[in-house]
Amino acid sequence: MVISVTEGIKVCVEVTYQAEFSSPHQHHYVFTYKVTIENNSQHTYQLLKRKWQIFDAAEESKIVEGNGVVGQQPIREPGDSHSYVSGCNLKSGLGKMKGSYTMEKLFDGKSIEVEVPEFQMIANIFHN
Known part of the structure; x- marks a missing residue:
């Protein structure tokens, strides 16, 4: 698990390699990540946008931007948290992601x- 804190907003990320949905011989590796956002500030915030930098050892890095997270723009009062699970497909079994949320x-x-x-995505095949 990796953690960062910005102005009282704590972001925790846990990554899981999904071997059952991956096909290494076809250069297809699937990872899921669970993000928990905790509002430890004294203010109410709404998550408006996300921006990800995705690095894959097999190709150029890419930027992915969009509104909210998994179709939501959650509002969190002080002391509240929000968790969601999303995924990333890589052509190699080795990559990493980092990013930011625009919160109002x-x-x-x-x-x-x-x-x-920043969190790493490493397929279990590299740990044999």
């Missing part, structure tokens, strides 16, 4: 960029 403070409309810590 509902009190005054100011936005902050919350860091999503």
